[in-house]
Structure formats: C-alpha cells, structure tokens
Amino acid sequence: MISASFNVNEDDALALASHYYSTSPTVRRTRLWAHLSVPLLMSFLGIVIYCQSSANKGSVIPVLGWGLIWALFYPKYHAWHLVQTAKKMFEESSYHKAFGPYSVTFDNYGIMSSSPSGEGKYPWSSVTRVLLTADHLLIFLAGPQGYSIPRDQVPDATIQVMKAFAESRIPGTEPGAPPNGGATTRLGKSRVQGGPPSRS
Numbered sequence: 133m134i135s136a137s138f139n140v141n142e143d144d145a146l147a148l149a150s151h152y153y154s155t156s157p158t159v160r161r162t163r164l165w166a167h168l169s170v171p172l173l174m175s176f177l178g179i180v181i182y183c184q185s186s187a188n189k190g191s192v193i194p195v196l197g198w199g200l201i202w203a204l205f206y207p208k209y210h211a212w213h214l215v216q217t218a219k220k221m222f223e224e225s226s227y228h229k230a231f232g233p234y235s236v237t238f239d240n241y242g243i244m245s246s247s248p249s250g251e252g253k254y255p256w257s258s259v260t261r262v263l264l265t266a267d268h269l270l271i272f273l274a275g276p277q278g279y280s281i282p283r284d285q286v287p288d289a290t291i292q293v294m295k296a297f298a299e300s301r302i303p304g305t306e307p308g309a310p311p312n313g314g315a316t317t318r319l320g321k322s323r324v325q326g327g328p329p330s331r332s
Contacts, residue, residue: 136281139233144268151265163210241255254273256302259272262302
C-alpha cells in the first residue's frame with residue numbers, strides 16, 4: 133500500500149488535460165489537417181498565379197510566405213489554443229471546485245482517493261495510462277479524467293514507487309521518464325522529458 137497527499141491547482145489540472153488532448157488521435161488528425169491545408173492551398177495559389185503570364189509574378193512571394201509562416205507557427209498556436217480551451221472548459225464546468233487537497237492510496241485492488249469533491253475508489257482496470265513528466269505523475273482514468281500529482285509536493289522516491297506499482301498492474305502503460313536529463317516538450321505547464329532530474 134502506497135499513499136501520497138498533495139494539493140491540486142489549475143496548472144496541475146491543465147497538465148493532465150493538455151497531455152490527454154495533445155495525444156488524442158482525433159486531435160492529432162485535426163491538427164495535421166489544419167497544419168498542412170493552408171500551406172498546400174497557398175502553394176496551389178502560387179502555382180496558379182505564376183502560370184498566368186499576365187499576372188504579376190512577384191505576388192507569388194507573399195502568398196508562399198503566408199504558407200511558410202503558417203507551417204512554422206501553427207504548432208505553437210495549436211498548443212496555446214488547447215490550453216486556452218481547457219481553461220474555458222474549467223470555468224464553464226466549475227472545475228475549480230475540485231482544486232485543493234488530495235490524498236491517494238494505491239493497493240493491489242486499485243486507487244482510493246479523497247478530494248474536495250468527495251471520495252472515490254477505482255479498480256486498476258479503470259486506469260488507462262500512467263505517465264511521468266518533469267513536473268507531474270499523471271494517472272489517466274476515462275478520457276481526460278484522472279490524477280495529476282505534482283512532483284514538487286511528493287518525495288521522488290514515493291513518485292517512483294507509485295509509478296512502478298501502477299505500471300505493474302496496468303498492461304501496456306506508456307514508458308515514463310528515466311533518471312537522466314533529456315529534451316523536453318511543453319504541454320501546458322508540464323513537460324514530457326526524456327529524463328527529469330530526481331527530486332526529493
């Protein structure tokens with residue numbers, strides 16, 4: 133049996149939601165289409181303009197420039213938009229009522245928890261993924277629901293034991309971060325890292 137207590141705020145909840153939506157196949161397909169559609173359209177328009185002998189061929193440059201700018205900056209805009217959308221969803225659903233002190237306990241049967249919104253018990257079969265980032269241990273239940281455990285509030289030894297314990301009971305879990313440093317990818321306020329530094 134392993135227990136931990138911590139406080140959850142908006143940044144912690146955003147880390148969980150941002151990672152869920154950023155890895156959703158549906159969101160990825162939408163992002164890919166939006167990322168490629170504008171540059172392809174601008175390229176097509178550029179070819180049409182260039183092929184028209186009476187047109188000013190210099191006008192091709194700004195058309196292609198807009199396509200290039202979109203291709204370079206859309207990924208950052210998309211990540212920013214995901215975070216802003218999640219914030220609006222929190223406000224609409226009064227999610228802030230769930231912010232505050234949490235306690236979770238892992239045992240052989242599942243996860244027991246208490247939070248400002250009540251108490252719950254979930255069997256391991258309801259847990260879909262476990263992910264360790266530089267800032268959080270993320271426990272995913274159904275959809276974007278789950279636990280976002282801040283690493284700066286729980287001893288690193290406990291975090292590592294909780295991660296290993298959960299992974300041993302969930303087949304096919306996503307590999308977490310090893311102890312060595314590595315490149316990071318920002319997801320809201322959290323960063324998926326090839327190897328976050330240990331914290332105690």
